[in-house]
Amino acid sequence: MVKVLEIIVYGAEVLCPSCVNLPSSRETYEWLEAALSRKFVDQTFKITYVDIHHPPEDDAKKAFAQRVIDEDLFYPVVSIEDEIVGEGNPKLKKICAEMERYGFKAV
Structure with a gap:
């Protein structure tokens, strides 16, 4: 079975203090989901939103959410395979x- 690539957007309902003029973490997640679905048509990937203050029971997601808090990262933080690929205002x-x-092949 092929592993599905998971893109995780870590954020919070409260805007990052340094990101007041940017979209919320949830809005960024929704925008990213729509943009990637259009760019990588018929290719399997999963995009997940994780609230850093209320992470799921998954140990890896919980640990990464704590890292975002501990390291004062600008959220939303976008990760692929535990590597940060976007922070604050992620670039598509x-x-x-x-x-x-x-x-993955972009169309």
Whole structure:
């Protein structure tokens, strides 16, 4: 079985203090989900939103959410395979380039 690439957006309902003029973490997640679905049509990936203050029971997601808090990272933080590919105001071009490294083909 092929592993599905998971893109995780870590954020919070409260805006990052340094990101007051940017979209919320949830809005960024929704935008990213729509943009990547249009760019990588018929290719299997999963995009997940994790609230850093209320993470799921998954140990890896819980640990990464705590890292965002402990290291004062600018959220939303976008990660692919536990590697940060976007922070604060994530760039679609960089996220797409990372997905292409995993064999995805943009249309």
